[in-house]
Amino acid sequence: RAIERYRASLRIRPAWPYTWLDLANAKARARQFDDEFQTAFITAIRFGPWEEQVQHGALQLGLSAWGQLSAASRERLRDLAARLPAAARETWLREAQAAGRLPLLCVIAEGIEAIDRYCEQKGI
Numbered sequence: 001r002a003i004e005r006y007r008a009s010l011r012i013r014p015a016w017p018y019t020w021l022d023l024a025n026a027k028a029r030a031r032q033f034d035d036e037f038q039t040a041f042i043t044a045i046r047f048g049p050w051e052e053q054v055q056h057g058a059l060q061l062g063l064s065a066w067g068q069l070s071a072a073s074r075e076r077l078r079d080l081a082a083r084l085p086a087a088a089r090e091t092w093l094r095e096a097q098a099a100g101r102l103p104l105l106c107v108i109a110e111g112i113e114a115i116d117r118y119c120e121q122k123g124i
Helices: 002-012 017-029 035-047 052-064 071-083 086-098 102-108 113-121
Strands: none
Touching (some): 017 035, 035 052, 052 071
């Protein structure tokens, strides 16, 4: 039912990044990594790249579902990482490390100087 309600909400407010992210999270909980999931994930980031909660939620979802992300979703997540302000980047790094996903984040964000330095300091 949650997925249906998020769809209904998006018909009313189609540019709201939080609902797109909520839909992507609901689809992930249901293990439905289909086109609708990929679209919801990408659209959340597209409509909310400067929203701290969208950044945070997209990182968490992206790291946990990395193996299920399409190439386009992976690229969108990498683009988001490249544009992060320093404070948000530090949060990403700490959370990825706490979740045991720092090596994955280091791969995702390869070429982003500040993250590369952090990964090198951690020996990754």
